[in-house]
Amino acid sequence: MSINLQPNSQDETTISSDTDEDLIVERIYKAVMEQRLAPNTKLSEARLCETFGVGRMRVRRALLLLSSQGIIDLQSNRGAYVACPDKAEANDVFAARMLIEPPLVRQLAQDPNEVSLALLTNHIALEDAARKDNARTEIIRLSGEFHTKLAKATGNKFISKMMRELVTRTSLIVGLFGSSENSSCPDDEHSNILKAIQARDPDQAEKLLSSHLKHIQNGLDMDVRQQPQDDLATILGSV
Amino acid sequence: MSINLQPNSQDETTISSDTDEDLIVERIYKAVMEQRLAPNTKLSEARLCETFGVGRMRVRRALLLLSSQGIIDLQSNRGAYVACPDKAEANDVFAARMLIEPPLVRQLAQDPNEVSLALLTNHIALEDAARKDNARTEIIRLSGEFHTKLAKATGNKFISKMMRELVTRTSLIVGLFGSSENSSCPDDEHSNILKAIQARDPDQAEKLLSSHLKHIQNGLDMDVRQQPQDDLATILGSV
DNA sequence: TTGACAAAGATTGTTAACAATCGTGAACTT
């Protein structure tokens, strides 16, 4: 009956210091990234209070932060709902990513630092393992996190923060508009992008990433929007 | 003794709905953009309460939002201080802008819509007028807002939001590291960028914007950081 | 004079009770 969120997570891209309620934000963020919390799911204060064992104040602060990141919608006097992007927003998200990510990867391929490359290599291994285990939620989350890790590899805090928001939004969009099977990135595209970076081939890296984004976008049915689950169904589905 | 903030403002790039405390956020945001609130200035809850005539709850919500936008630092048990970027952050901000803004303007020059062009033209007129009147705070704010308006001209909500944050941070940086006289953008560079866009010349627009950013960055003394005003000096200076 | 220590004051963090709003369902009318 409670949302299933394990407290283990090693590396996250939070910009503020890790206080108590940032942990709540992280958990809900992760649940959204793994598509365990469907768009439009209502997050009532009372339930979150008992789920996390904290007072209402902490929950409200967390909700405000999540709202400022576009992860939830805060409706006055009605409560908090997991964000439910529409077609227009989806287009904006992909347009923003097409603007930012290709030059980002290009720059990265020009002068990658070794530790970032190691992290990315490790990430690919994680993806492979998750795919082998058919761990759906892991695959979905890692699929998005690859892109945030690309941003983090630049070492630029602002670029990381931006990408994190865009990737989160993308995750919601894929959950809403995605065809059932290919709800994650195609299998080896991430790996190929990394190889291009390792080979210090900016043109190739940029090109691969560009088409990768297009593939994701093309995998969406922008007209037949999945019916957003309501509260009950979500809870049952995530136990 | 109170912070001087007039309530008039027409167009802002808020992503959330305009509730009550978004107004507080806007006022403080504007004060920072105009460099009337210097970095490191302490914003005590009590003073903000009486300044805006609202309860502590509203103020705290506003402070949390401002903190999530990087405009202020929220220190536990110590209060809120206007953000005080260091050298590393400054470099990150400019690197992020160099990554995003040139392709943004390029894209804009490829297919600008008329209403955006009209808005930008009008903006240049405002800048000219402010310069003629020697209205320092106006000049500073408009100088930054030109760039957020460029982003808004794309019609993309996310790009606008990102640029808004980066421009705000830039304003803080210019206030901290800027040499005294050229604390705003060089006079006619904005105008020339707009002209290139109007001429549908992507290469020229991108190039001009690129060098414009470099000019701003070169106008900074990254070693001799201006001494951040403390609370008292700021209050006296802004009456 | 300088340093450490302690108490007082001021500021922020938290809690719990209260107020306001919204959604639901029963009762009533047509």
Place this chain on the structure above:
DNA sequence: AAGTTCACGATTGTTAACAATCTTTGTCAA
């Protein structure tokens, strides 16, 4: 049976008092 109204319960928004923390100031001793 369909629709409307009203009242109740549930949820969110607000306030004020309380607790905890930090800063300042004054005192005392070296």
